[in-house]
Amino acid sequence: MNIGIIGAGAAGLAAALDFAGQGHKVDVFESAPFLGGQASTFPVNGVPLERGYHHLFRSDAAIISLIEELGLGDRLRWINSNVGYYANGRLWPFTSPADLLRFRPLPFADRIRLGLFTLRLQRRKEWASLEGATAMEWLREHAGRNACETIFEPMLRGKFGRHHDQITMAWIWNKFALRTASRGDGLIGKFRERLAYPMGSFGEIFDVLADRIRSLGGDVRISSAVRQIIVEDGRVRGLEVSVEGGEPERRDYDQVLATVPSFILPRLVANLPDSYLAKLTDKVYLSAVLVILQLKRALSPHYWTYVGDRSLPFLGIIEHTNFIPAEHYGGAHLVYLTNYLERGDRFYEMSGEELYREYLPHLRKINPSFDESWVENYHHHKVDAAQPIVTRGYSASIPDHRAPVPGLYLANTTQIYPEDRGTNYSVRMGRRVAAMMMEDAHG
Ligand SMILES: Cc1cc2nc3c(=O)[nH]c(=O)nc-3n(C[C@H](O)[C@H](O)[C@H](O)COP(=O)(O)OP(=O)(O)OC[C@H]3O[C@@H](n4cnc5c(N)ncnc54)[C@H](O)[C@@H]3O)c2cc1C
Incomplete structure (x- = not known):
């Protein structure tokens, strides 16, 4: 079989590994100029760091077994978690x-x-x-x-x-x-609570995974946006894709797996039945908006601080270097200030500089001796479609993995419930849907 996959995040790459492993020809197209989607990385002092803080739980069996399969098991470092809570004007240990x-x-x-x-x-x-x-x-x-x-x-x-x-x-x-x-x-x-971090970063997992897919005959391309899912005679026939930013071209496939957020699918494929369309368009997502401080000194004693006081303009403080030592990042202390926001929110629209200035005066509340001179650099990232909103009776509104167009499948974070989104569940879902697709083709 020839399979086209849209998205090179955890779900798309995990599915591609299984297709390639079973001898199928698989192409993965990713619109961003990097692999890993929501769990992608960027360099800090030359060392990869996630755009949004990431760790694994002991219960994350699917991704842990994938990491072992890729020969990266010894890169996982297990660490005791250390939680704080900010309320009534001070930090409380909360572990x-x-x-x-x-x-x-x-x-x-x-x-x-x-x-x-x-x-x-x-x-x-x-x-x-x-x-x-x-x-x-x-x-x-x-x-x-x-x-x-x-x-x-x-x-x-x-x-x-x-x-x-x-x-x-x-x-x-x-x-x-x-x-x-x-x-x-x-x-x-x-x-x-024990948490794990892959010492080469989540980025290393995706790089090794993409190399493994390529070594099995598959193809993984970044900067390659899929423009359209081609449907002819009532079934999926292929994709129209701008490979590495080039002119849109047609690629023929027997099956297509879309790992894109729900609201994107109807833009790629026309004439979905109303009942399925409703389950895609009724989903509301929040974006994660992150300011990452690169400091000369530690800000807090905790890895993860919940901010229970809404007079502070961020929801959480994740001091990554209270989890993985600052020495790993050339001595930089790394602190994520995080918010989940709707697109259009004032803070969503702000530039990195504006948001940093907005947050700065509040850091003294966390550590009274904090001074701006501690800040060596800061980074700003927005991750769209980061958190699906799960309301009452949600399970009845989950779209099927089998879309109502033969040959088309969907695997995204709205289909993971009751679990919350996480790399583990995207890996598990990607592999399950790949198995479903192979079964459908042979069945
Ligand atoms: C701030 C933050 C913190 C998190 N913390 C953790 C954590 O601690 N532990 C954990 O396990 N998980 C965590 N997660 C969740 C985890 O990152 C995601 O659940 C997981 O990475 C989702 O993978 P996915 O493949 O399902 O989707 P995505 O990563 O969203 O992948 C979908 C891909 O499709 C691509 N795409 C979209 N449209 C097109 C198109 N037209 N053509 C080609 N490509 C397209 C996108 O660019 C994207 O790369 C966190 C997420 C965020 C935002």
Whole structure:
């Protein structure tokens, strides 16, 4: 078979590996001038760093096994996570049950209640009945009003903006379940979340993956935007693609896999039936907007700080070099200041310089001795279609992987639910959909 894949992110490349491995001819086209999509990297002091902070959880079996398959298993470094929470004008350690007991922004009785609530939710296996409730309603009832107002509401507002009160409780449940799966064994281990980072960066995984696909006879091209999915006589026949920025040309394929965001698919293929189209166009995504500070000194003691105080203009502070040492980046301390925003939001529209200036005065709240002279450089990235909004009853609105045009398939982050988007789930989905496509062709 001849297969065309649109997008060289985790899903597209993982699928391509399996097609090439089974002896099929596969071409992957990526519109960006780099591989890796949302998990792509850029150089900092000559060392690749993700545009958006990335790590792996212990439960990320699909990508961990792919990394091992590529011979990169020894590049994974497992590290204890270290979480903080900013509330009431200061940083609170927020990693262990003892930290929760000392978390004064919540009255003591609510800390106990929240601890017990967390244990119950982490152990819960059934989630379908949570789908019909919004997280805000359910948390207010089960975790208590104070925990909801102090912790969950600011976090949901920060992550989902005006959609915060529409998010399904199944999404929150998944976050808790994931955290449990990422904890270690034994008495101490149970309270320690272990996270992994590939020391060559996620970029190295995609580079090695693309080389493996090429060595198996496949082709992977960057700067190659697909303009159209060609449908003739009621089935997919090929792609119109500007290979490496050239004039659009026709390539013939038996099957096409699109890994693009849902709203892009109808621009590439005309006349999709209304019922399928509705499941593509009703999806709302937020963009991740990141300012990455390159500092002479550490800003905070934590890897991951939730910002529960909405008077700060960012949702999270991810100090990557409290995870991977600054020496790895030529001594630079790297801090992501992150927001999830709608396109058109004031902060989305700002230039990197404007956003940096907007954020700067707030850094003293995190560390009172912070001074602008610590900043050696900063970087600005926007990652569109980064976070699909998952509302009540979401599972009924997920589009099928088999699009209603024979030979056309879709695999994107709106189809991962109840899991939240992540490289692991895109790898798993890419490989599953590749298997489905091969089965359909032979069946
Ligand atoms: C800020 C941030 C932090 C994250 N943190 C983590 C984390 O810690 N751990 C983790 O595992 N995951 C994390 N993720 C999520 C993870 O990066 C994504 O879920 C995953 O990379 C998605 O892969 P994908 O292949 O499904 O989609 P994408 O990466 O979006 O790939 C789709 C590709 O299609 C291309 N494309 C679109 N249109 C066309 C066209 N017409 N022609 C050709 N190509 C086209 C796009 O350019 C893109 O490269 C994070 C994401 C963000 C934004």
